[in-house]
Amino acid sequence: MRDPDKPQQIIEAAIRVFARTGYYSSRVSDIAREAGIASGTIYLYFKTKEEILVTLFREKMAEFVAFLRREIAEEHDPEAKLRRLVRLHFTVLEQNAALAEVVQVELRQGHKFFRGASAHEVSAYFDLIGSILEDGVAAGRFHADLPVKVATKVLFGAMDQVATSWVLGKRGYRLVDSADAVATIFLKGVSHDGV
Amino acid sequence: MRDPDKPQQIIEAAIRVFARTGYYSSRVSDIAREAGIASGTIYLYFKTKEEILVTLFREKMAEFVAFLRREIAEEHDPEAKLRRLVRLHFTVLEQNAALAEVVQVELRQGHKFFRGASAHEVSAYFDLIGSILEDGVAAGRFHADLPVKVATKVLFGAMDQVATSWVLGKRGYRLVDSADAVATIFLKGVSHDGV
DNA sequence: ACCCGTAGAATGAACCGCGATTCAGTCGAG
DNA sequence: CTCGACTGAATCGCGGTTCATTCTACGGGT
16 A cells, blocks of 8 residues: 655655755665665656656645745735735745755756746746736836836845845844845835835 | 867857756767867866866856946946946846856756855855945935845845846847846835935 | 977777666565 | 565666877977
């Protein structure tokens, strides 16, 4: 009887191993050891090493976006939604150090990720941000000719870089402490003058 | 007599090959073929494959920052400096498609780059942005308690993400057309209210 | 001008380590 | 006993790196 949550255990092990060593320098056997199983067993659940990475990203990213979407629905005005989004983005990464390492650093090997495999999950996140911005424009809270697509990338890129710096540094400070600064700069940037 | 610009030819070839195939999927022999030399020759100039990548990044990044620094010195107020910086950042990437691909997509394998080898060159860029922001604060053009470090990352991240999206997309539009939007959002974000 | 010797640049086939993947055998539950 | 999950040693292809060999440019001797 196949253990139904073995794939999950493998993924969690892979996160820790990739975080420690990086995708290309990790052996499949390392993941196996970390998961407490034999290397061959992995191939009962995943066709290739790459599939582990793709699956892990898909899953975690989808989960992340779903979580944000749920939380954000509780806020009503667009500014509050964005502030909450930024704060949660940082909080989640901060509380999952290994995952953060993988997402921020290892997943950037473009050909496989942002392009291709996980484009769908990433764009779901972009859609989430984009729709908040559109609501804000419609509600007259943000500048009427805000280029929403560019602004979406600006916010995502800003959060992403702040997070990456935090991961690459010694993590010698609390990531979430930067949340307000990032949100404030962005909100001032997209809001009507003098608001 | 060693050809003194053979290393340069190898680097230019490597940029094209890495852009096409990605670092890990490129053979050293592919770079050799692209450069019109034998694979062994590469080892007369570079100790390992990785050294090619590190050198290429170091060199191009240093060149890039030096260029920006020079251009920006021509502007006098901080806002104009930042607008020019954003515009040039995009222009350079747009005019060097292969280089853009490598820098935006391939170089993100953190263990080797942002961390380690090229940290110095990257932080030179951060310093450039940071010092413009500080000047702006000192001159009273930007918000007095602007968290300069965070703001630096916000701007860099924003440009970076807009550029990455452009590279990953089909490049079906002009990257530089987003420059004003990015600069405007950021400047409004860091400036005094009602300016 | 021509030849030849030499240094060192270039070559590319072969080597070799690595690690993803396989699969013949073991184990344990029902 | 049977079935299928699990094991992990052996396989196998890949590609970075090496190095014995070839080529080239130059200079000095005739």
